[in-house]
Amino acid sequence: MRDLKVRIASSAAEISQDTWNEIGEPGHPFLNGDFLRILEESGVAIPAAGWQPLHLVATQAQSVVGLLPLYLKTHSHGDFIYDWNWKSVWERFGHRYYPRLVSGLPYTPVAGSRLLISKRCTNGDQVRQALVDAARQVVTDNGFSSWHAALASPADIETLEAAGLLVSHDVQFHWNDADFGDFDGFLQSFSAEKRRKVRAERRRAVESGLRITVRHGGDIGADEWPALHAIYKSTFDRFGNYAAFSPECFAELATTLGDRMVVFTASDGVEPVALSLCFRSNDTLFGRYWGARRQVDSLHFELCFYQGIDYCLREGLTRFEPGAGGEHKIARGFTPQIVRSAHWIPDPGMRRIIAPHLERQQSGVAAYRDDATTHLPFRKSVASLA
Structure with a gap:
């Protein structure tokens, strides 16, 4: 000593x-x-x-x-x-x-x-x-x-x-895998009424016509981050809050962390419309930032929750922590911790x-x-x- x-x-x-x-x-x-x-x-x-x-x-x-x-x-x-x-x-x-x-x-x-x-x-x-x-x-x-x-x-x-x-x-509010197997298996744990509501939300996201992609940090070029950052910043601007991260910071995090960064993006075929920026460890997905250039019915739930659960089930992650706050997470299967x-x-x-x-x-x-x-x-x- x-x-x-x-x-x-x-x-x-x-x-x-x-x-x-x-x-x-x-x-x-x-x-x-x-x-x-x-x-x-x-x-x-x-x-x-x-x-x-x-x-x-x-x-x-x-x-x-x-x-x-x-x-x-x-x-x-x-x-x-x-x-x-x-x-x-x-x-x-x-x-x-x-x-x-x-x-x-x-x-x-x-x-x-x-x-x-x-x-x-x-x-x-x-x-x-x-x-x-x-x-x-x-x-x-x-x-x-x-x-x-x-x-x-x-x-x-x-x-x-x-x-x-x-x-x-x-x-x-955290999601934990209980050997669900896939998203349908996860939904089978819901009551019938709640299951219908989730499926309706996912259907509306699909009917928006937006294309959803899932990429890791190393797959995103540095030239893409200004547009993605503008979407992230728009959420903070809307509520009068401070967007702490810069495009350059996101770009370096993406390059350095590689597969430890996960980005869910919705695009209209020309440019990105919304994104959910997450990070992951060996067993947990961490939701961090959401942004959208325009309001699209149920897109927030799709990018921030359902795509993340899908990702966890595909990748063998057992936990999803989508961030602080948000009672709306309860109805989507995130338990209070x-x-x-x-x-x-x-x-x-x-x-x-x-x-x-x-x-x-x-x-x-x-x-x-x-x-x-x-x-x-x-x-x-x-x-x-x-």
Whole structure:
């Protein structure tokens, strides 16, 4: 333990690719150095955009044994902490909430490991504790309000809660394969009425006359990304939100991640009309971005949900996480799942205020999950297994 040290890396690129390959998750599109490096180098996750990389690197005997992705954030956009009201609470008591530290994936609501430990490490618990202690020390040394581990894995939540972090709860909707075989097999698990509704939606998408294609990142030329990006950006513009990614960022992600990026596109024979941009690991498809140049009946459901389920069943993926929010996913066979984040709040007074709020939230989220489960489209014999 005496030679276990933690340092700060000012960029993902400062950490060698060999280290990321050894410590990250094999085949994962996000828990690797490529994704974070490209977002940082393309201007998506940089200080000017409110994301200052301060990644923690644990070393022992001159070898990297642990990583904790970490950003200094000056806003709450794109980190999925859902702490929009916390700023006013801090200010009411004479404190400043921003900046604060966040461990997570920029603009990516995907749960997973945040305390990344080398597979060769024989003292993993000590390394995890060293990373936690280092993150808390950064908060203390700089007078930051807090540190948040966004959408951490169950194992990480256990470690963080034991270390004194508060835990928040939220619900996402995920699809899981139950040996359906193909899409028709999946629909056989639905009640008759719900099955008819899905088939009607898919039929309307076909009757639109649009041609749907499925391609991986390496199959898409760099010259195609400006048009695809314009479709992605249109959704954000429509709702007055900020489209963080650039065409160049998408193009480099596509080239670098290759088969780990999956793009579902609907075209009218001349140009793309809509797209759903996803990523995949060895067993999970992650839905991320949707955009359309015009409204087409049921096309959103087709590109964002049904094509993704079809893809999973063809490719042998067992899980589909289509993104945050969206109660409309329930009727399409996505089950409610509780996801959690952890929060280090060093100020005792602010901690006493936030802790009861998170306790009430936990019971409310659990009740919501239970209620949402009763609205799943599955036949009763199947729903009892969900």
